Amino acid sequence: MPTLRALIGASELDTRIRELAAQIDRDYPEGPVYQIGILKGAFIFLADLARAMNTPARIEFVGISSYGSGRTSSGEVRLTKDLDVSIEGYDVVVVEDIVDSGVTLHYLMQVFAQRKPKSLRVATLLDKPEHRQRPVHVDYVGFKIPDEFVVGFGLDYAEDYRNLKDICVLGLSPD
Ligand code: IMP
Numbered sequence: 001m002p003t004l005r006a007l008i009g010a011s012e013l014d015t016r017i018r019e020l021a022a023q024i025d026r027d028y029p030e031g032p033v034y035q036i037g038i039l040k041g042a043f044i045f046l047a048d049l050a051r052a053m054n055t056p057a058r059i060e061f062v063g064i065s066s067y068g069s070g071r072t073s074s075g076e077v078r079l080t081k082d083l084d085v086s087i088e089g090y091d092v093v094v095v096e097d098i099v100d101s102g103v104t105l106h107y108l109m110q111v112f113a114q115r116k117p118k119s120l121r122v123a124t125l126l127d128k129p130e131h132r133q134r135p136v137h138v139d140y141v142g143f144k145i146p147d148e149f150v151v152g153f154g155l156d157y158a159e160d161y162r163n164l165k166d167i168c169v170l171g172l173s174p175d
């Protein structure tokens with residue numbers, strides 16, 4: 001049976017996301033800032049971050065798949081949904097749920113950099129730095145977490161648990 005243990009509670013998430021939003025406001029006082037959310041995991045973080053910001057934001061999403069239905073990375077990145085707009089000449093903040101190996105973000109940053117944005121930064125709710133395989137620079141980090149598999153607040157395991165209000169560690173029996 002799967003077990004869930006709360007790691008970061010809803011109010012802690014809320015407080016930290018407001019801090020990140022204030023930081024982004026300071027860094028981009030004018031706007032608009034293109035916030036590009038990576039589907040599906042980033043949808044809740046992006047919604048909260050964008051609403052906590054005062055700087056005008058434009059919201060876009062890309063779809064990417066780097067994981068199968070399990071808990072380990074396939075190491076293969078695929079763009080399943082591209083941007084609908086040009087980001088040339090705009091300030092862009094890529095919004096990610098969690099950076100683990102860095103493979104996904106490394107790939108995406110290359111893709112976006114080729115499109116000549118004015119600036120390109122990354123905001124991630126969670127950073128799990130222990131398994132980095134690719135160097136990635138993350139500008140705004142919500143929480144650094146240990147190497148455990150987490151779900152909730154947008155993050156899933158095989159499409160389950162995305163609507164949990166807390167970030168929880170998922171424990172599965174080894175069989
Ligand atoms: P990376 O390419 O290994 O950095 O993986 C990033 C993506 O893997 C994230 O956007 C998540 O979708 C997924 N991922 C990595 N770790 C976790 C986790 O602990 N729980 C849920 N999804 C995860």
Ligand code: MG
Nearest residue numbers: 039040041097
């Ligand atoms: Mg993701």
